[in-house]
Amino acid sequence: MVDGATTGLFLDAAGMKALGAAIAIAITGYASAIAEKDIGTAAIGAMAENEGLFGKGLILTVIPETIVIFGLVVALLINSA
Amino acid sequence: MRLLERLWGQKPSRKSDKKKKGTSNYPYAVTRVRAMKSKLLPKESYPRLLNMGIDEITRFIQESEYKNDVDELAMKYSGGDLAEHALNRNLALTYDKLVRIxxxxxxxxxxxxxxxxxxxxxxxxxxxxxxxxxxxxxxxxxxxxxxxxxxxxxxxxxxxxxxxxxxxxxxxxxxxxxxxxxxxxxxxxxxxxxxxxxxxxxxxxxKPRSKDRKLFVKVVRLEVDVKNLINLFRLKKAGVTQLDEIMPLMIEGGLELKPEKLASLSYDEFVNELQRTQYWDAISGVTGPDITSLTTLESRLTRYYLESSTILSHVSPISVVPILDYIIHKNNEATNLRIIFRSKEVGLNDELIKDQLVVI
The missing domain is CATH 1.20.1690 (V-type ATP synthase subunit C fold)
Structure with a gap:
């Protein structure tokens, strides 16, 4: 039995939700990675000259992690809706 | 975008971009160089250096970034020669490091x-x-x-x-x-x-197309202008007025000055002409017809050049300009220390040495 109202083109409603959650995680993960790449290399450059900058470098490097956390929250909301 | 370019295959490369930007490690290199710049001697240390003797200055720089160089060369040289060679060695190693990183x-x-x-x-x-x-x-x-x-x-x-x-x-x-x-x-x-x-x-x-290359060219052109201007002042002071004598000494590619126009002017006209340029604020007080020494003028122009390069390095923070700025400042520091050493060696008085220094 296939219910036409809840079926998408290829997937049913649960499948679409899962796909939405996956896209939310994947894109935000990729965005964090790009942001952290530059900040991380910059932090290593600064640390190579001055080891005392380790703490600051680490904090600045993980700040873009918030992007993927937003993605995670959105993914969870989609799944629980 | 770079990923797309890579998937799409090589785009026909533009003439100005001989090396692809994607292979450069800008954030790493620029931050590292900025950290290196923070280790240059602060301006407060120069008055202290002026009050020291040669051996004390050697000890002072031995405790700074030049430690390894002084230690290495201390067996072979002493006094001013030791400092001179330590400075040369340090400069070579520092620039070599820039190329490596x-x-x-x-x-x-x-x-x-x-x-x-x-x-x-x-x-x-x-x-x-x-x-x-x-x-x-x-x-x-x-x-x-x-x-x-x-x-x-x-x-x-x-x-x-x-x-x-x-x-x-x-x-x-x-x-x-x-x-x-x-x-x-x-x-x-x-x-x-x-x-x-x-x-x-x-x-x-x-042909510079990107913003950072344009700034890079601007700094180099500014340097050409400063060099030409210093030479023009020297020539005018020495009474050289012949265009065919002056022009072979001028470097082409300046930012704002036109040497061919300035070369044929008399000293007063030359100074009047300079009032319309960006360099006037830096040199306005020291261009009178009765000045005997060009030292102050030259150091002011150099200072203007150094300051401008720092300002331009803030315009495009992740680019080649901050590194160029560091190269220039490092060179200036070595020159300053060399001036102090050599002047102390021949016993010049402090005021005279201070005039020569370009302290930022």
Whole structure:
């Protein structure tokens, strides 16, 4: 039995939700990675000259992690809706 | 975008971008260089240095970034010579480090800029050979910061005559010019080498399209202007007015000044003309017709150049300009320390030394 109202083109409603959650995680993960790449290399450059900058470098490097956390929250909301 | 470009296959490369930007490690190199810049001597240390004797200054720099260099050379030299060689060694190692920690386009531009030390070394070799200096003496004055390695230059320094030195440079881009050297026209060849350096540098940069290359060119052009301006002041003060005498000494490619227009003017007209340029604020107080020494004027122009390069380095923070800014400031620090050492050695008074220093 296939219910036409809840079926998408290829997937049913649960499948679409899962796909939405996956896209939310994947894109935000990729965005964090790009942001952290530059900040991380910059932090290593600064640390190579001055080891005392380790703490600051680490904090600045993980700040873009918030992007993927937003993605995670959105993914969870989609799944629980 | 880069990913798309890579998937799409090679786009026809633009003439100005000889190395792809994607292979450069801008954030790493720029932050590291900024950290290095923070280790330069602060301006507060110069008044203290002026109150010290030579041995105290040597000790002072031994406790700073120059520690390894002073330690290494302390066995062979002492006093002013020790400082001089430590400074040269440190400069060479620092610039070598810049070349090592960069890659791609960034590395390409820095190597092109540092070719000035190749020119410096060729000049040193030729001068040394003309005046029959020993190979050791010549080697001590070389700064291995350019493309030529210290080993290859030592081999050149060991040659007997300047002809052999020039033959040794056969496969370099300077060879056609060096062939014109006949043992008597050293000044001419040196001037032409300087001009050749800027020609090669502008060629290497190509037609700047990106914002950071435009800024890079701007800093180099500013340097050309400052050099031309200092030369023009010296020539005007010495009473040289002939256009055909002045023009061969001018470097092409300045930012704002037109040497061909300024060269034929009298001193007063020349100064009036300068009032319309950006350099006037820096030199306005020291250009009167009765000034006897150009030292203050030259150091003010150099300071203006240094300050401008720092300002431009903030315009484009992740680019080649902050690295260029560091190169210039590091060179200035070495020059300042050298001035202090040499002046102390011959016993100049502090006021005179202070006039020569460019402290930012």
């Amino acid at each position: 960069t890659s791609g386009e960034l590395n390409y531009l820095i190597v092109a800029y540092l070719k000035r030390y190749d020119i410096w070394n060729i000049k040193t070799l030729l001068r040394g050979k003309i005046y029959n200096a020993s190979a050791e003496d010549i080697m001590e004055s070389l700064i291995a910061a350019g493309e030529f390695t210290y080993t290859s230059m030592s081999e050149l320094a060991a040659k007997a005559t300047y002809q052999e030195v020039i033959e040794g440079l056969k496969y370099t881009e300077y060879y056609p010019l060096l062939q014109k050297f006949d043992g008597t026209n050293l000044a001419y060849v040196e001037n032409e080498l300087d001009k050749l350096y800027y020609t090669i540098l502008f060629e290497a940069i190509g």
